[in-house]
Amino acid sequence: MRISGGQLSGATDILERATQEGRILGAHLYVSYRNEVIAHVGFGNVVPGQPAQAGDVCEMLCATKPLITVSVARAVETGLVGLDDTMARWAPAGTAPKVAAISLRELLTHSSRLPNHLGPRVYDLTFDDYIAAVLKPEFPDGFWEAHPVYNIAQGWHLLGWVLQQTYSRPLTDVVWEMVLQPLGLSRTLLVDTDQVAKPFHRRSIEGGWVAVRDSAESARANRLNPAYGGSSTIGDLGRLYNHLGRCLAHDGILRTRTMRQLITDHGGVRFWHGDETRPFGLGFYLSGGGGGLGSAWDPGSFGHPGTIASRCVVSAVCDPASNTVVVLRVSNVGTANNALFDKVGRAIRADLRLPIADPARV
Numbered sequence: 001m002r003i004s005g006g007q008l009s010g011a012t013d014i015l016e017r018a019t020q021e022g023r024i025l026g027a028h029l030y031v032s033y034r035n036e037v038i039a040h041v042g043f044g045n046v047v048p049g050q051p052a053q054a055g056d057v058c059e060m061l062c063a064t065k066p067l068i069t070v071s072v073a074r075a076v077e078t079g080l081v082g083l084d085d086t087m088a089r090w091a092p093a094g095t096a097p098k099v100a101a102i103s104l105r106e107l108l109t110h111s112s113r114l115p116n117h118l119g120p121r122v123y124d125l126t127f128d129d130y131i132a133a134v135l136k137p138e139f140p141d142g143f144w145e146a147h148p149v150y151n152i153a154q155g156w157h158l159l160g161w162v163l164q165q166t167y168s169r170p171l172t173d174v175v176w177e178m179v180l181q182p183l184g185l186s187r188t189l190l191v192d193t194d195q196v197a198k199p200f201h202r203r204s205i206e207g208g209w210v211a212v213r214d215s216a217e218s219a220r221a222n223r224l225n226p227a228y229g230g231s232s233t234i235g236d237l238g239r240l241y242n243h244l245g246r247c248l249a250h251d252g253i254l255r256t257r258t259m260r261q262l263i264t265d266h267g268g269v270r271f272w273h274g275d276e277t278r279p280f281g282l283g284f285y286l287s288g289g290g291g292g293l294g295s296a297w298d299p300g301s302f303g304h305p306g307t308i309a310s311r312c313v314v315s316a317v318c319d320p321a322s323n324t325v326v327v328l329r330v331s332n333v334g335t336a337n338n339a340l341f342d343k344v345g346r347a348i349r350a351d352l353r354l355p356i357a358d359p360a361r362v
Contacts, residue, residue, distance in 0.1 A: 007038050010347040018340065019044030025201050025209055025331040026052040029344075030238040032325045033352055040235055046198045046331055048209045057187055057231050058198040058329060059220075061306030062152070063314045064230025066240065067190070068159050069108060069283025071178040073258050076104075080166050083108070083282075087135070087158065090165045096138040104162065107155040108282040109266040111148040114155055118143055122153050123215035127224045131161045148269045148280075153227040160226035171224060182253055183243055188232040196221050197231030200313050201332045212308060212333060228306065234327045241303070241318040241325045248320050263302040272310055291317040292338070293326055293345030296356045311337040317345070322354050 008031060018024045026044030030037070042052030075081045081104060088100040106112040120133050134154050160171045167174050172190050180188055196217065201209040213220070220229060243252055247259040265286055268277040279286035284304055288297025292305035292315030303317030314329040326348055330337060349356060
């Protein structure tokens with residue numbers, strides 16, 4: 001456990017009380033401020049009976065999507081692909097015309113109109129068979145989204161497949177060489193065969209905790225899923241966002257102009273039907289609120305959550321204006337998750353005496 005100088009007393013009090021009162025199973029919190037890690041800590045349990053530790057390798061769901069985003073951005077920088085290249089460049093004969101016409105930019109901004117919840121479930125097929133299923137069907141017009149809606153799985157599978165075609169390498173190798181190895185993120189994985197990630201839990205009818213799984217544990221550990229199958233530690237995610245924040249001032253793993261392009265609003269996206277439109281760049285939610293930690297962050301902030309049934313379970317946000325990075329993971333999913341994330345996000349800003357962003361500017 002590490003918390004520096006009592007700087008986060010409000011946020012840690014919220015999480016400590018939530019675990020002690022049994023409202024959450026446990027949590028992990030990482031906070032860096034002005035290039036200093038001031039919190040890297042676990043609360044309660046990561047799984048029933050096992051205390052949460054800062055170094056726990058856990059399921060991160062969609063919060064690992066930025067690994068693919070950064071890998072694609074690096075391929076764009078070297079001229080291997082272009083944001084306006086369409087799937088027709090790589091797709092085999094017989095690909096549905098509307099799918100072939102989708103560009104990388106549309107995939108990264110979730111504006112492709114690809115339908116959610118249609119076709120095979122991710123873990124029912126191998127990666128290659130899933131790609132083939134996405135490319136071939138001609139979805140009826142009525143199934144295509146009427147406006148940009150967050151695409152859970154298909155879009156990031158297509159982006160991962162494009163990376164494999166571009167580099168003629170397995171996607172795990174591409175992400176390792178493009179992102180993980182250069183940044184020393186040794187405990188972040190797309191496939192976690194050797195160290196099975198800790199899952200999220202929910203309350204059972206009897207009042208205990210049961211793991212939330214959409215597949216057998218062995219399938220998740222062995223099946224490549226670039227959309228929401230990754231695992232990591234909160235420290236690795238924190239270091240990723242710290243580096244990306246620094247790229248806004250100095251070239252790093254991405255050039256400054258590339259990083260600025262990634263966090264320029266490209267028109268917004270709805271997280272689910274009926275939701276408000278949230279600012280969205282290329283692969284990142286903007287202005288804090290879409291990242292799950294509340295709307296109090298500066299409009300220049302960026303991040304990405306992981307969710308279960310629209311409930312936030314993990315979130316990372318980088319606020320370049322205050323040089324702050326926050327990663328919060330809660331061990332369970334429940335109806336109060338979103339309110340808890342919002343409350344902790346606001347408490348962190350209050351603890352650090354940062355101004356609360358004006359919602360009218362977001």
